[in-house]
Amino acid sequence: MKLPVFCPSCEQPLKVSQLKCGNCPTEVNGDYELPLYLNLSREEQDFIMAFFLASGSIKEMARQANTSYPTMRNRMDDMIEKIKKMQP
Structure with missing residues (x-):
């Protein structure tokens, strides 16, 4: 079970x-x-x-997910931007 991180009433x-x-x-x-x-x-x-388990290899992640490197790179870039916005 995942730790709740948002209020169930007001989110x-x-x-x-x-x-x-x-x-x-x-x-x-x-x-x-x-x-x-x-x-x-x-x-x-x-x-x-x-x-982390792919030793930081986007190429390996793409191979494991059976997708292209550019698709995986775009997903990584989106996550980087989200995390940057979350930081103070």
Whole structure:
């Protein structure tokens, strides 16, 4: 199950407010931003993982997805632009 990152009521980004240790009763409370990676869709996260597992080779990713290099490159460029817009 994927961690929810958007409010089911108003669709605004959620923030982390509490973390608990699974080994002891320690709890950490605050108002923390989620890492950028978690704000991406499952498909985008899978794309990044595939890129990593392909040793950063777009050519290899295209081969595995049975698509052309330019198609995969365009997808990569679109994701780069999206991530740039998400950064502060």
